[in-house]
Amino acid sequence: MGHNHSYTRGGNDCKTATKALMRTPYTRGRTVQTVYEAIISISEELRRQNDRLQLLLNLTSRITSSLDLREVPYARLQRVSAKFIHADW
Numbered sequence: 001m002g003h004n005h006s007y008t009r010g011g012n013d014c015k016t017a018t019k020a021l022m023r024t025p026y027t028r029g030r031t032v033q034t035v036y037e038a039i040i041s042i043s044e045e046l047r048r049q050n051d052r053l054q055l056l057l058n059l060t061s062r063i064t065s066s067l068d069l070r071e072v073p074y075a076r077l078q079r080v081s082a083k084f085i086h087a088d089w
Contacts, residue, residue, distance in 0.1 A: 013043075014036065014039050014040055014043060015036070017039050018032060018035050018036045018039055021035050021039070022035060
């Protein structure tokens with residue numbers, strides 16, 4: 001994915017991250033522009049993932065708000081709770 005970002009675009013957070021990253025061994029041999037573009041790309045992907053997760057949370061909230069938990073079998077609630085507790089966050 002080619003991005004046409006220049007170092008002057010984006011937020012101060014990306015510029016600050018770029019400057020900090022340029023002082024690490026990870027960036028050895030890379031240009032500031034290359035590192036900055038990678039940070040912009042990662043930031044955009046994280047923003048998309050956050051948007052999807054927010055949508056899923058809103059949908060889940062709407063569905064569960066209309067449920068009567070007294071109608072859900074207790075064993076099923078236990079299985080769902082166990083999966084949630086043991087999830088790899």
